Amino acid sequence: MGFRYRISLFFFLFLFFLVIGRLFYWQVVRASELQSLAEAQYGRQINLPATRGEIKTADGFAIVANKLSYLVFLNPKELKDKKELSDALAPIIDTESASISAKILPDRYWVPIKSHINNDSKDKIEALKFPGIGFQEEATRFYPEASIAAKLLGFVGKDDNGSEKGYFGLEGYYDRQLRGKDGLATIIHDAAGHPILSKLSDSTGKTDGRSLILNIDRSIQFMLDNTLKDGIEQYGAKGGTAAIMDPKTGAILAMSSFPTFDPRHFEVYSDDLYRNAFINDTYEPGSTFKPLVMAAAIDSNLVKPDTKCPICAGPVSIGGYEIETWNKKYNANESMTDVIMHSDNTGMVYVSQKLGLDRMVSYLDKFGVQDLTGIDLQGEVSPNVRQKENWYPIDLATASFGQGITVTPIELLTAFSAIANNGKRMEPHIVSKIITADGKNIDIQPKVLSNPVSERAAKITTEMMVNAVDSGEAKFFKPKGYRIAGKTGTAQIPVAGHYDATKTIASFIGFAPADDPRFLMLVIFDQPTSSIYGAETAAPTFFKVAKNILMYYGIPPSE
């Protein structure tokens, strides 16, 4: 082999390895950096928001759906006259011309102008034929039933990063399920910055949100909303709240609170209106609490329906306080059934004395009083638990007739599910099923929270409540022929350390049909003015709704 041949060979080999080395440097060592640079030259990453899941009532109707809307964007590089465009867009998208103008920065390729515009506005903008304007599809929350069940549903606002986020009610509680996962796509543009929209990457990692199927019955919700609203007007109340539950499963069939807000324009309402009184507000339940205490005494075999009250002939003195009946009428030696029927405070003091503090506290705990129920709504509160050592004899006495003790309406409703459901207290649930983006169903099963009383005690208490409806103050409003168990409540409101005699929380709790309950309902009016009594305000509203539900379910009268 000649010398020249060797030199040539080494020379070419050297060149070959030089090229290999250089290629390795560009394609391996600096690969990611160069890839980013190249991507920045021809494309830009955009966020593809996941479609938020729908919320459907038990009949499959989308009570919260998504409406097609658009984000208007602009490529300022293509724009000729900024002012002309801003003036033309302003009336269509309902934004001031100066605000639009301020957004248009000439060094950008893509500027968002306004999101959530409807199809009509989009058509109007397209008709203007301005160069550089484009549209990106979005979804806006749509409420076909307007503000019905608004406090139950919540609303969708923005978080600190400007992303959509659910607040309050179901939107808040199930936000992570509903929102899904946004995707990323590369939008390609040419050298002049014109986007080539058709070339979007297919693999974006986007997962649409899950949909919720509720236990809420749309017809019952509609009835409850309208009847409660009418009741507030009729009785001159400051507000009202009510809910209906299937006591056998804990399924919430309807829940309403007024005053309310319109979720389509939630931003114009005061923050106070977002709160759902049924789970967020505490109150003294008054006489609606009596059946729970009576059930506890019956369960402990301390009293029977015909047990006579030996202290009911007049006011009862405890710890320097005098406890009277609501109407100052006294029934000496009345039975326990009559104590519930007359809603007699002195009779309940007798029951509390029989129970004693330890048993009282233990039963309240088993009924879930002053405890969270676990309802699937954002913001449930629970009153502060009073420790056993902080109970005085007067507290025991007043708690027996629902004063001096606070609960949330959902706590009381859940506690009564034990009376209506053979002693089993059920966990309240709004959602019955979650449907994933790929169509899989996740069922939410009913859950027993506790067994505070026996089936026998629950049945006896039910009979006492049936008697209270048939012979009590609200008997004239009861639908004829039905056996309905219920109890009125008129609780005075504590104001600055004393009870205001003119301001009350009027309520009624009950279930029907008493022998095989299909629904359990609690109706509360805040400070009614036409009458301060539950029997004259909440009870008529309760029976009006109850009658409609019985007709809706096709349940014939049994008597």
Added chain:
Amino acid sequence: MKRPRLLISLILLVILALSIVRITIENSISTAGTELLKLQANVEVYKKSNAILQEKYLEDSSLTKIASSAADKGFVPAKNQVYLSTPLPLALKQ
């Protein structure tokens, strides 16, 4: 010398046949991209009109709207309901 000539002829024939097949297939699918784009555009149109129709369907079938339309047409809520009880068998009648 006969065998190689035959082989070469066969190879040329196969090349020709495959070329014809390729030209035919390419000719038939050359417009598929355009067709696909048209189909994609149609899908978008249908998706959009479906969304608009769903919105209208939900609006029109909402109880709020139905109740309002019913009230306008003079319908009133039923005050009472009649339940027909099951008659007793003839043999039990007295």
